[in-house]
Amino acid sequence: xxxxxxxxxxxxxxxxxxxxxxxxxxxxxxxxxxxxxxxxxxxxxxxxxxxxxxxxxxxxxxxxxxxxxxxxxxxxxxxxxxxxxxxxxxxxxxxxxxxxxxxxxxxxxxxxxxxxxxxxxxxxxxxxxxxxxxxxxxxxxxxxxxxxxxxxxxxxxxxxxxxxxxxxxxxxxxxxxxxxxxxxxxxxxxxxxxxxxxxxxxxxxxxxxxxxxx
Amino acid sequence: xxxxxxxxxxxxxxxxxxxxxxxxxxxxxxxxxxxxxxxxxxxxxxxxxxxxxxxxxxxxxxxxxxxxxxxxxxxxxxxxxxxxxxxxxxxxxxxxxxxxxxxxxxxxxxxxxxxxxxxxxxxxxxxxxxxxxxxxxxxxxxxxxxxxxxxxxxxxxxxxxxxxxxxxxxxxxxxxxxxxxxx
Amino acid sequence: xxxxxxxxxxxxxxxxxxxxxxxxxxxxxxxxxxxxxxxxxxxxxxxxxxxxxxxxxxxxxxxxxxxxxxxxxxxxxxxxxxxxxxxxxxxxxxxxxxxxxxxxxxxxxxxxxxxxxxxxxxxxxxxxxxxxxxxxxxxxxxxxxxxxxxxxxxxxxxxxxxxxxxxxxxxxxxxxxxxxxxxxxxxxxxxxxxxxxxxxxxx
Amino acid sequence: xxxxxxxxxxxxxxxxxxxxxxxxxxxxxxxxxxxxxxxxxxxxxxxxxxxxxxxxxxxxxxxxxxxxxxxxxxxxxxxxxxxxxxxxxxxxxxxxxxxxxxxxxxxxxxxxxxxxxxxxxxxxxxxxxxxxxxxxxxxxxxxxxxxxxxxxxxxxxxxxxxxxxxx
Numbered sequence: 001x002x003x004x005x006x007x008x009x010x011x012x013x014x015x016x017x018x019x020x021x022x023x024x025x026x027x028x029x030x031x032x033x034x035x036x037x038x039x040x041x042x043x044x045x046x047x048x049x050x051x052x053x054x055x056x057x058x059x060x061x062x063x064x065x066x067x068x069x070x071x072x073x074x075x076x077x078x079x080x081x082x083x084x085x086x087x088x089x090x091x092x093x094x095x096x097x098x099x100x101x102x103x104x105x106x107x108x109x110x111x112x113x114x115x116x117x118x119x120x121x122x123x124x125x126x127x128x129x130x131x132x133x134x135x136x137x138x139x140x141x142x143x144x145x146x147x148x149x150x151x152x153x154x155x156x157x158x159x160x161x162x163x164x165x166x167x168x169x170x171x172x173x174x175x176x177x178x179x180x181x182x183x184x185x186x187x188x189x190x191x192x193x194x195x196x197x198x199x200x201x202x203x204x205x206x207x208x209x210x211x212x213x214x
Numbered sequence: 215x216x217x218x219x220x221x222x223x224x225x226x227x228x229x230x231x232x233x234x235x236x237x238x239x240x241x242x243x244x245x246x247x248x249x250x251x252x253x254x255x256x257x258x259x260x261x262x263x264x265x266x267x268x269x270x271x272x273x274x275x276x277x278x279x280x281x282x283x284x285x286x287x288x289x290x291x292x293x294x295x296x297x298x299x300x301x302x303x304x305x306x307x308x309x310x311x312x313x314x315x316x317x318x319x320x321x322x323x324x325x326x327x328x329x330x331x332x333x334x335x336x337x338x339x340x341x342x343x344x345x346x347x348x349x350x351x352x353x354x355x356x357x358x359x360x361x362x363x364x365x366x367x368x369x370x371x372x373x374x375x376x377x378x379x380x381x382x383x384x385x386x387x388x389x390x391x392x393x394x395x396x397x
Numbered sequence: 398x399x400x401x402x403x404x405x406x407x408x409x410x411x412x413x414x415x416x417x418x419x420x421x422x423x424x425x426x427x428x429x430x431x432x433x434x435x436x437x438x439x440x441x442x443x444x445x446x447x448x449x450x451x452x453x454x455x456x457x458x459x460x461x462x463x464x465x466x467x468x469x470x471x472x473x474x475x476x477x478x479x480x481x482x483x484x485x486x487x488x489x490x491x492x493x494x495x496x497x498x499x500x501x502x503x504x505x506x507x508x509x510x511x512x513x514x515x516x517x518x519x520x521x522x523x524x525x526x527x528x529x530x531x532x533x534x535x536x537x538x539x540x541x542x543x544x545x546x547x548x549x550x551x552x553x554x555x556x557x558x559x560x561x562x563x564x565x566x567x568x569x570x571x572x573x574x575x576x577x578x579x580x581x582x583x584x585x586x587x588x589x590x591x592x593x594x595x596x597x598x599x600x
Numbered sequence: 601x602x603x604x605x606x607x608x609x610x611x612x613x614x615x616x617x618x619x620x621x622x623x624x625x626x627x628x629x630x631x632x633x634x635x636x637x638x639x640x641x642x643x644x645x646x647x648x649x650x651x652x653x654x655x656x657x658x659x660x661x662x663x664x665x666x667x668x669x670x671x672x673x674x675x676x677x678x679x680x681x682x683x684x685x686x687x688x689x690x691x692x693x694x695x696x697x698x699x700x701x702x703x704x705x706x707x708x709x710x711x712x713x714x715x716x717x718x719x720x721x722x723x724x725x726x727x728x729x730x731x732x733x734x735x736x737x738x739x740x741x742x743x744x745x746x747x748x749x750x751x752x753x754x755x756x757x758x759x760x761x762x763x764x765x766x767x
Contacts, residue, residue, distance in 0.1 A: 020254035024236060031225065050253045052539055062570040070279055071250060072569065073553055073581065077275060078252045080549035081235070083539070088229075088546050090537065091501065094216035098497060121533045128529065132493065132522045137485050140434045142441045145482055152479040153649070154697070155603045157486065162602075164392070166384045168365075168373050170313075182361045183395075194373070196380055197362035198388065214373060215498045218546065224754070227761035232548035279581065324765045355717050360709065375758055378750040379723070383716045386689050386743060387709050393696040394705035398643060399629045407613060413606045443626065465622040466633075469655035473627060476649045480612075487604045 016050070019043050020082070027089040029206055032168070032213035034161040034199050036096045036104065037206075039115040044086065051082055093118065096161070101126050102149060103160045163200040170194050173210040224378060227317075230371050234317040235271035240285035242266075243276070270318065274325045284326045287312070290319065292332045295339045302346045308367035309343070316344065316371040351376050360387035402440070402477040405432040406484035413491045421506040422495050425516040430488075433481050440474040447471055496523050500530050501543055554584045555599040562595050607742060611690030614663075616647040618656040644694050651698060663688060664695060664704055672707055676714040680739030688741040719744055723751035 026040040058075055097104060097114070101122055104110045114122060130148060138146050149158050171193040178186040181201050189195075189202075189211065205211035215222065221229075236254075243260035250257040260266045265285060268276075276282035288294060289312055301309040312318070319340055327333045351372060357363060358380060365373070398404065408429050416423060447467050452459050461468035496519060499507040515523065534542045562574035567586045574580070574596070590596045602608055618640055625633040627640065634640060642650070650656040662668065663685035671679050681688050692708045695701070722729035722737055726748065730737050740748060 014256065016253070017255050021236075024233065028233075031221075047253065048537075048539070054253050055539060058569055064570075070281065070581070071247075073279075074250060074272060074275060075252065076569070076583070077271070077549070077552055078254065080552055081232070081271065082253050083541070083544075084232070084546070084549055086537075087540050087542055087544065088217075090540070090542060091216040091546060094533070095222065098216065098494075117533060117536055121529065124529050124532075125526070128522060128525050129493070132518055133486070133489060135518045135521075136489055136516075137430060137434055141437055141482065142478075145437070145478065150479070152483065152603075155483075155608075157603050159603055164388060166381050166388065168377060168381070185361055187362055187364075192366070194365045194368055195362055196365060196384060214370060215494050216501045218502050219498060220753070221546065226547070227758050228548050228550070231761065320762070352717070352720055355720055356713065358713060358716070371758075375754060378754050379716065379720055379747060382747055382750065383712060386712060390689065390693050390696065390705050390708050393693050394700075394702060396697075398646070399640075400627055400631050403613075403643060403645075410606060410609050410613075414610065417606060447625075465655065466625060469622050469650060469653070470625045470627070472649060472653060472655065473624065473646060476646055480645050483603060484609060487606060487609055490604045491606065 015046075019046050019050075023047055023085060023089070025209075025212055027085050027092070029213045030089060030092045030096075033203075033206065034163055034165050034167075035203070036093060036100065036110065036113050036161070038113040039093070039118065040089075041115060044089075047082065047086065051079065051086075054079060094121065097122050098125065100159055100161055101129070102158045106149075106158060163203065164198045166196055167199045167202075168194065168196050168214050169202055169206070169211050170214050171211055175205060175210060223381075225374050227371065227374065230314075230374050231317045231321065233370065234314040234321060235269065235274070237270050237314060237318065238267050239270045239273050239287060240265045240267055241273045241276060241282040242285060243282045245281055247281070270321065274321060277326050277329075284322065284329045286322060286326075286330050287318070289315070290322065290330065290336060292335055292339075295336060295343070299339050299343055299346075302343050306350070308347055308350060308365070310367050311343070311347075311369055313370055315369050317369075347372060355380065355383070358383050358387070360384060360391040402436065402473070403480055403484075405429055405436055406481045409433065409484050409488040413488050416491055416495065420504055421510045422492055422514045423510075424514045425492070425519065426488075427516060430485065433485055437478050437481050440478050444471050444474045492519060493522060497526060499523075500527050502546075552583060552585075553581050554587075555579065555581055556587060556591070556596040557599055558595065559597055560595050562590060565590075607687065607690060607746075610742070611687040611694055612645040613643045614661070614685065614687065614691045614694070615641040616644050616661050616695075617659040618642050618647050618651070619659070620656050622655055624650075624655065644691070648694075648698050658698060660699075661685075661691070661695065663691060664701075669704075669707055672711050676711040677718055677736060680735060681711075681715075681741045681744070682739045686742050689743050715740075715744060716747065719748050720751060723748055723755055726752050 022043050023040065026037070026043065030037050054075060058072065058079075061072070097118060104114070104122060105126060111119065133148065134146070138148075147157075149156070151157065171189045171191055174191045175189040178188055179201055181187055181197055187195065187197070189205070194214070199206075202211045206213060220226070242265055243262045245260075245262060247257075247260040249259050255269060257268055257272065258266060260282075273282065273284050277284050289298070298309050298311065322330065323333070323337060323340075330336055347368075351368070354363065354365065354376070363380070363384070409426060412423060412426055412429075447470060448459060449455070451457075451464055451467055461471075495507065496515070498504070499511075500523065511520070511523070530543065556579070558574045558576055558578045558580070561576045564571045564573045565586065567583060572580070572582065572586075574590070579599070587596055591598055620627075620634055620636050620638050620640060623633055623636045625631075627634040640656075642656070647656065647658055651658045668679070668684055685691050689708055689712060692704060696705060718733070718736055719740070722733070726737070737748070
């Protein structure tokens, strides 16, 4: 009875299947990762192109029997599924861009993880926020208190993702080295393992695809 | 917040179920269907009575339209479930249920009870397994520490069920320990 | 605190704590916000006063070691100002989150309180942020980004036509609905007709 | 999001008993001076900063007194934590920034672990839990209440899903 892991981790065979599968993985990772992951530009572009082509096929069939037949029903159901994943993926990213806007702006390497439309959104939103805080109360405060990036004691105004917050993950590929999770505490990551542990310990493996967030 | 608040740190059960819809399953078509190019896959030509492997969501839709019969996965066979149930009762660990077992079973038992042999017995055993695993998960909470917890063989829906409580508890512990270690 | 520092801010935080679990926004606390601002400015003035006195109007450098009492007082005002600012930020930030949530996901209760609960700056933010969302949505026209983030299910339903409707236009073509026919049809295309009694949904 | 975290701010408001090492103008009622040697209760956010600069000395707040510690050690689930401190864990985390107390850290962890189990049970049926075990439920601190609330809402949405059909 060895259907589970291999079945689950079976590689999709065609590029079309691979792209959709990878889009779903990116979506799940993005939903559960505390940080903003690199934008899945290639996959999103290809899936969106196919989506558009499919919509056009559907629209060009209007008036024919194909438009209302059951094949059309299947096509439309699938379109809604794809749209849902893309929508949720993009909006998950915007949520994080809103929460960690200043942090992202201040870190060029993180800024690279954004698509160009996301970057535009980020810049304009930060301007809006700045203006809002200024008109609401900041401009009434003494000049030296007008800033949006002070640090008081341990806490910075620039909110950064908490990389140590725990996540559930599944190991896709056995990782050879032992993983340090605390002082004198190591875990092994074997294919199929499921763990709850701090994100920072596996962040690199998530990006590389060896571990998925679930 | 571009995402609804309740989705910020977890998935809804419907989302987990949606993912089960992506998994592949065998069907027996009841009529011929030409190749169907979709965005996520190309569905091959179907000719009854030859089995065909398709995404579960599509299988469910064809079933609903009476254009196909679903072949339940092997693990849902009564004999397999009986041995899984035995393991589940004997072991402290979770038995090796497929990762998306709960949501897949939910979809299939609703959509095609007529395609599942001994469906009532299957339903009963699944419930027993489910309850046994729930009480193991509860016991797992006693083992939560600030570092890590292994939960091998726990299913996607089961993880989602325990996620907030386990994660938030671990997170709070982690923060306390982190401070204590810094000082 | 006995001297009152932070007490007004705490009201804002109590209000925020309630807001965390609401699906609408309670009215903007203009008065309390103004009182916190006033408290910060007063504390700033007091601090300047202490410094002025100690440095003889800026002529002598201030040495905290020589004047520990004054130094502690200055630190108290400084810290309470930072605390007050943090509370103001958290209070406003939380409200903006709710407004963004509304822009993306709608919500009847939130809609009902927009005119009464949001102050002018927040209404302006709501307006500008909606524009921003519209601009972001533009290139993703096929996706309808502000549509539901609930997974699609039961897009199509079985219906029986109870009364002749004739042809209806849908996104993907014309469908004719004649009495007694049964169809498998997009739920959104016929919601109204079902409500009006032309069609019945078959389970 | 620590800076903006409402619960974090609330926990910084917990009162800490202090002794003034210098007299502090403006600290008292209506801005009076508090003489050196006086005992005062200050919110954590102020106590910490003043203590770091030696203007005050911090004493162990009551929630972390040996009486409470012993009670929690003996039977963590029968202590009405809320009556002792409405955000116990958060406050304990804050205090650990200013004092070194391995024992307190361990106690907080053990307490949470044991109580989380009862919270998990309560989340399945909060009404029933409130009837059968009202002392415990009413005695939850803010974080525990948050746990109960989120675990319950997960349970509710799962039940809703389980009862749904494909049609």
